[in-house]
Structures are given as structure tokens and as C-alpha cells.
């Protein structure tokens with residue numbers, strides 16, 4: 001039973017969310033949650049009371065992984081989930097408030113807010129995917145983030161941390177938890193992780209003959225823990241069982257995300273077979289991986305917001321498809337576009353590339369230095385006109401992705417309206 | 431140096447300091463040489479090796495606190511490299527790299543540690559982190575306006591004989607109206623972006639020093655638009 005203060009706060013939050021939606025200010029869950037938190041700082045704690053909570057965090061893959069975990073946990077009961085990706089504390093409040101009867105909560109949490117949210121929720125499971133540089137103008141130091149997380153995890157003796165054994169930053173944080181389950185989830189990019197998060201010395205990495213990330217260690221004693229979960233012959237393995245790991249989402253990175261999700265669901269007590277079967281059904285995650293028809297083009301929408309995300313993205317791109325890359329540098333993207341220079345664009349094999357977005361010029365300069373011929377068209381919809389009919393991969397960073405989706409759906413709404421109303425609008429080329 | 435020989439750009443400690451896309455500066459220098467028919471290569475120099483001292487250019491990048499202290503210790507241990515930076519090579523030092531080449535730095539807890547003393551500067555933590563776009567007027571003739579993104583807490587004080595790299599128009603830079611340091615062989619700056627991608631004239635100034643040649647101009651698509659975007663701000 002919620003106290004009256006919390007109830008009033010939640011009501012106010014829901015009303016604000018509706019208002020913000022009505023005013024066209026956005027999905028509403030962010031601003032709604034913010035009002036709730038302001039009115040009752042304990043709302044999060046009280047809303048989560050009595051539920052079993054899974055928090056999913058890390059720099060990359062938290063939206064996808066939280067969708068996979070939620071799908072698996074839904075086989076065991078009702079789930080509150082911030083499926084839209086509002087991943088600050090207020091997004092968590094909004095998700096809990098809109099599903100008061102759910103006995104489980106699966107919450108994607110921004111890595112910088114994880115310590116505070118974990119403090120309030122005392123989660124059953126924390127899934128820690130990876131910690132790399134994302135937005136240095138916001139999270140000034142990855143190492144500091146890892147140690148804050150480590151301190152927070154140490155305060156929760158009942159929390160099981162499902163952690164990526166291949167990410168040294170994650171391991172340095174998760175080692176401080178009372179209970180941890182180590183998953184060999186790989187690391188496609190070690191740009192931030194080559195120096196030891198504990199002492200600053202250079203880590204020693206050894207790669208297996210298959211080129212898989214293998215062991216790593218530091219002179220100070222920090223080393224890769226022995227994994228409890230790993231992938232072998234395309235299956236998810238533990239010492240006790242072998243489970244199918246068949247997923248529809250593309251790319252190696254998503255196989256790793258699925259392995260993390262499966263481990264988390266099993267730790268929570270979900271039946272392993274049901275969990276594995278549920279993962280198979282997930283195909284679109286908050287609009288990502290969706291294929292959107294537009295005129296004679298089919299656009300596959302992908303999101304990558306930092307070098308580590310791009311390193312995983314390169315294995316998902318179809319090398320025969322033209323590529324549209326859209327880059328913004330708003331607050332939520334990070335204002336500094338320097339990260340583009342850590343993306344190995346040199347490896348792109350697309351037959352045609354168009355640079356777009358509010359920072360199209362930054363991207364265009366980067367592509368030139370990568371030796372890639374390209375066109376630069378700042379407006380992404382206009383950029384589509386420069387590309388041929390057929391399948392096109394579209395990769396955008398955070399705000400660019402959401403802007404582009406909104407504009408695509410607004411356009412298709414207009415077209416639908418045009419078709420319904422007799423008039424000259426129907427002939428507009430798509 | 432003749433056009434026939436390959437110009438090597440040493441990227442110092444990318445495994446320790448490479449947190450702020452400094453590899454981009456190396457990419458820019460190497461490509462601008464290659465596009466003019468001068469062979470160039472980028473050589474990362476990791477902490478595990480004894481650093482080569484014969485390279486034409488060295489880049490020292492940004493890094494986090496622990497990484498910065500480790501890098502300063504490492505550089506001090508390799509005295510022959512210090513001599514190369516002082517007397518034979520051209521060096522670009524960015525952010526933490528700039529601080530490391532100075533006399534001393536202090537961290538947030540007030541702990542002092544020594545730098546390489548190649549630059550007459552000292553750095554102490556400021557009250558607030560300086561984060562955002564910077565525009566400065568460059569002291570090097572012909573380079574014009576500098577644009578870059580700063581992200582640091584250091585306030586850098588220049589010794590009496592030191593020349594700043596530029597005068598700040600917007601942003602913080604060193605603090606006190608100046609940005610970076612300039613000597614015969616070293617350019618120190620707080621600017622990311624990377625700075626040489628945003629300011630090709632600064633890249634060509636370094637390459638002119640290295641090759642001794644007047645290099646033909648390069649026209650890159652998007653470059654003018656990029657500079658216009660950042661230099662028009664505020």
C-alpha cells in the first residue's frame with residue numbers, strides 16, 4: 001500500500017506525463033518521472049516495494065538487453081519495464097507507476113544513475129554489460145563511474161550482479177559485490193580498457209587462436225574471473241546445462257546481450273527453457289532493427305552512439321547495402337564529436353555512403369580522412385533522395401535516431417491522410 | 431627531411447592515455463602528408479616498450495587521473511625520449527598531455543606530482559570542470575581562429591617566459607584568457623575535436639616544421655562547413 005504522499009506524487013506525475021504528451025513535448029515518461037521524484041524522493045523505493053527488480057546497465061546494449069530480460073521474465077509473471085529507453089531514475093518511476101500490479105520490474109538504468117537507483121530499489125539482480133567512454137562531457141571519467149558503481153554494489157548483500165567477465169571496468173566494479181555471476185559476453189572494443197581500472201598499469205590481454213577475447217590480467221591482481229556462462233557452438237553453456245541461443249536480432253553483440261539476459265533470468269528463477277524460448281521472439285527493440293518501407297526504399301534502422309557501439313555495429317551492417325549515417329551532438333548525444341575519430345570507419349564496405357545529421361560536416365571530414373568517398377546532405381530525409389531504391393542501412397546516434405523515426409512516421413501519417421482525402425497530395429514521391 | 435623517407439608519427443601511450451580520441455590527430459597528420467605524396471605512418475608506442483626516440487612527431491594525449499600519473503612517471507623514466515621531445519622532434523600535447531609536459535600538476539585531493547618540465551607551466555584543479563566549445567585566436571601567424579572542445583578541470587598557469595598558443599574568445603582554455611602553450615618544438619592545448627581535424631592550418635604548421643617544405647593547400651569537402659559551424663557560434 002502506497003503512502004498518501006507517494007500516491008499524490010504518482011498522480012501528479014501521471015497527469016504531467018499526459019499533459020506533456022498532449023502538448024507534443026515527447027513521450028512524456030521523462031518529464032512525468034521527474035515531477036514524481038521532485039514531489040516524493042522516496043517514490044521509487046515505495047513503488048518498487050514487494051517487487052523483484054532487475055536493473056540493466058552499461059554503456060552499450062542496455063535497451064536491447066532489458067527488452068530481452070523483460071521477454072524472458074514475462075514467462076514467469078507480469079513485468080514493469082521502461083521499454084521506451086527512459087533510463088534515468090525518473091524513467092524507472094514512470095515505468096513502475098504505470099504497472100502497479102506487476103510483480104517483476106525490469107529497468108534499464110543509465111550507468112551514471114545506477115548507484116542511486118540501486119540504493120532506492122535494492123534489486124534482486126543487476127546486469128552490468130560494459131563500461132566504456134560514452135559522453136565524456138557528461139561522464140567525465142569511466143574509471144570514476146566504475147568505482148562509484150563498485151561502492152554502491154558493495155552495499156547490497158542480497159543483490160546478485162550478472163557481470164561481463166570480459167570487460168575489465170565491469171569486473172573492477174562487480175568484484176565488490178557480495179554475489180556475482182560472470183558471463184563471457186565479450187568486448188568488441190577495448191579502447192578504454194587497456195589500462196587497469198584499479199592501478200592504471202597496462203593490462204595484459206591474450207587472445208585465443210580463434211581471435212576470441214581470452215584472458216586478461218594486471219600485475220596488481222585484477223584479472224578476468226572464470227565465467228559461469230559462455231557461448232560454445234552457438235549455444236549458451238554453464239557447468240550444468242546447455243541451452244539454445246537462437247535470436248532474431250542481428251550481430252555478435254546481440255548474441256552476447258542475449259547470453260547476459262538468459263543468465264539474469266535464470267538467476268531470478270525463471271525456467272531456463274522458457275527464458276531461452278522467449279528470447280527467440282524479440283525482433284524489434286524500441287524501434288531499433290525495424291525495417292521501415294519508404295517509397296521504393298526499405299530502411300533498416302540501427303542505433304550506435306559511441307565507438308564501442310559502432311565496433312559492434314560493423315558486424316551487423318550488410319556490405320552490399322548503401323549506408324546513411326546520421327550524427328547529432330545534442331546534450332543526450334554528448335556535445336563533443338571527437339568520438340567519431342575512434343570509430344574504425346576505414347572498415348566500412350558499403351557501396352555508397354551518405355553523411356547526414358546536425359553534425360554532418362564533422363562526420364564528412366572524418367569519412368574523408370578514413371578514405372571513404374561519400375556525399376554530405378545534412379537533412380536525413382533529403383539524404384535518402386541521394387540513395388537508390390532497395391534496402392538501405394541507416395545508422396544514427398541517439399537523438400538523430402529518434403528524430404529520424406519521428407519524421408519518418410509523421411511523413412507516412414501525412415501520406416495516409418493524403419490517400420484518404422481526394423486531392424493532389426497522392427502523387428507525392430516517397 | 432627528404433620527401434622520399436617515411437615520416438613517422440609516434441602516438442605515445444594510446445593504451446594508457448588514449449581516452450579522448452587523440453588517435454584522430456595522428457590520422458590527420460598522416461593523411462595530410464600522404465595526400466601530398468609524402469609517405470607517413472602512425473606508430474603507437476605502448477607502455478610495455480622502450481620508446482623509439484627518432485620519430486619526427488610525437489603526440490601526447492588526454493587521460494584520466496590515474497592514467498595521467500602513470501604516464502608522467504613513465505615519461506620521466508625514459509630520459510632519452512624527453513631529450514628527443516626537447517631537441518629533435520615536434521610534439522603536440524593535448525589536455526592531460528599538456529599538463530604532463532609542464533613543471534607540476536596537482537590532483538583533486540591536493541596531491542602534487544612532478545611533470546616533465548619541458549613547458550614552463552603549472553596546473554592545479556579549478557573549482558569547476560571546463561566543458562564546452564572554445565574559440566581562440568592562434569598566436570602562430572597564418573593559422574587564424576582555433577576551434578575545439580575542452581573538457582578538463584585543470585587551471586594552467588604560464589611561467590613569465592611562456593607564450594600561449596592562443597587568446598580565448600569563447601570558453602575557458604588555460605583559465606585567465608589564454609589557451610595552451612607554444613614553444614619552438616611543442617604545441618600544448620586543451621582542445622579536442624580532434625584539434626587538428628578542426629584546424630587544418632595548425633596541422634599544416636606542424637607538418638611544415640617537420641618537412642621543412644611549403645606544402646600545397648588541400649581542399650577537403652565539409653571542412654569549410656565544419657569550421658563555419660563552430661566559429662560562428664555565440
Ligand SMILES: [Zn+2]
Nearest residue numbers: 196199218220
Ligand atoms: Zn591493476
